[in-house]
Amino acid sequence: MLASSRGRAAPHHSPPKVGYAPTGPVFSPCGDESEAAIAEAYRRTMEVEGCYSISWWCDPVLLGRVPEPMAKALGTDVFTPQELELLHQPLDYLGFNVYNACAAQQPGSEYTANTWQGSPRTAMEWPITPDCIYWAIRFLNQRYGRPILITENGMANTDFVMLDGKVHDPQRIDYVHRHLLAARRALQEGYPLIGYTYWSIMDNYEWAEGYSKRFGLIYVDYRTMERIPKDSAAWYAHVIATNGSEL
Template identity: 35%
Template sequence: MVSPPSGFDGQAVPVSPGRRLLRPDFVWGVSTSSYQIEGAAREDGRGPSIWDGFSHQPGRIANGDTGDVACDHYHRYAEDIALMREMGVGAYRFSVAWPRVLPEGRGIANERGIAFYDRLVDGLLAAGIEPWVCLYHWDLPQALQDRGGWAERDSANWFADYARLVASRLGDRVKRFATFNEPGVFTLFGYAFGWHPPAVDDAAQHHAAIHHVNLAHGAAIDVLRAYLPGVSLGTICNMQPVRPVDPTPADCAAAALLDDYWNRAFADPQIRGAYPAVLAERIAPFVQDGDMERIRRPIDWLGINHYSPIYARADAGSRLGFAWSDAPAEVPRSPIGWQIDPDAFRNTLLDACDRYRLPIYVTENGAGAEESGDAAGAVNDVERIDYLSRYLDALEEAVLLGADVRGYFVWSLLDNFEWGAGYANRFGLVRVDYPTQRRIPKASARWYKATIAAQVRGSVP
């Protein structure tokens, strides 16, 4: 095991971690995703994903950045495990890169790609860190996009076969699986707004993709249950309140529509067995007999990713009837302009517990910034610490009010490729100096270590 870089020991914790009134088995973790950190885009038999081609298209990503190298986690995973061990996290949520293990998306498995995840899982377990595997975090194999991607109904079968491969190779050691990460984001941004691959603006394809991803979720849950009895299974949805830019009837209607697409299009059918009414009408052409039963399969927990409220405005020219909007200028914002509203986080947790009646794990929460290190590369990220502290206070309030929240994962372990923003936005507890790939724990990493240690020591009631 590689020793962690300097930056943890011998330095004061910038802010007291406080007292957390949480259950003794509360899970403290960090999250990443494959395309955002792994790099090694053309090594050891990995096939291209939709993000490989998209990121190389001029004008798509800030500064022309790509995920070709990213954080080089593929080669530096042992160093990153050592960082997590030093931080004291109990769990690491990561995603498997579908094109790394199945270069064509289906067919013959790539043994060199699977071997990487074998090494990663074994290293995590040796360090006392529980691996949480997310099967899909947006990097669809390009070969499957060429066959129609998520707009093609057969994509549910492709995903089930992929889930079977991962279960058969990692399921002897991995006991926590999630099917999808933020399907509301990758379908809306990819098929309606054109901001992410496959970069189309087509209402029919968008609605087809929503339904087929839901079918894929149900099919994968059935596969995982069959292959791995007793495994803990969940799904991960972005859940953030949607607000109108102005309190006009038109903007309020737009916000209600975006709320359905953003917050309800996946959790509702997967857990409650039905689409919201407006979506049900729009998706009806793609629904076949028995589909809703195939989608609603028993799961053990709900993962929630939450950062801030989002905003909508009416747009008569939009195919969906609304447009995305920035938060009002007067609201408190993070350094990258996202609204800071811990009360919205507390209420989201309470509402989700009431609506879905499942244990909840916060699988992503964090603050982004355009930040640089000092001469030694250190980052005193007091704004991030303040954000995390206030949001954990809100989580604690939700628990005290009855929310069944069982874990919290910071986004992210490392600064990484942040999709359209490239490497400009940094969310990591650990700074990555990209030219050298040096890892430098930030002040927030020391704060998180102290927060976890206070809980684990039993210094909370």
């Protein structure tokens, strides 16, 4: 190891890892996990039309090609060959923000297969579908062959300071627990997952909802700026300290 001019060992620098983190709808298989249901969920995930499609943002960068949803909307010549070559880069990993899964509409019903009247939802009215992380990791790795980093996952909850001065949020603990179990399933099946990041460390300004929705592990009193760790903060700290071994 080289020494610095002051006699101290020079710091070790790890090679940087470069990726990026899009998002988009992830469909889960409906009814069962048959090969046909999985294939249909994969197709729906990658063939969503419009600019929210995963393939719209990932195919040019990771595969060097124009995906079918983009070609339908903008034409096959949306990029010149030179532009596509510039976009196509050898990223080390693929980040992904995921909060819930989509599913096909049930025949004769206004509800999808993973939602129904009174089904579990977050304070954002998003369905609680823990398998979304598993299918996101599996489908993204299947298509793009990159390790996956979950860069956002979490829930808005109806949090407030209770009579004991604490903020109890068992729903958030359950939500994260279920999603981490789904992520562990992906790992156990051999899909490369390099990390998970909860959104967010503390309550903050949500870009579409202002301060009305609370995603944090730490409660923020917006009048005084007081911070109060929620029950989920202590629970998640233990998960980190044990590296998920006690999930």
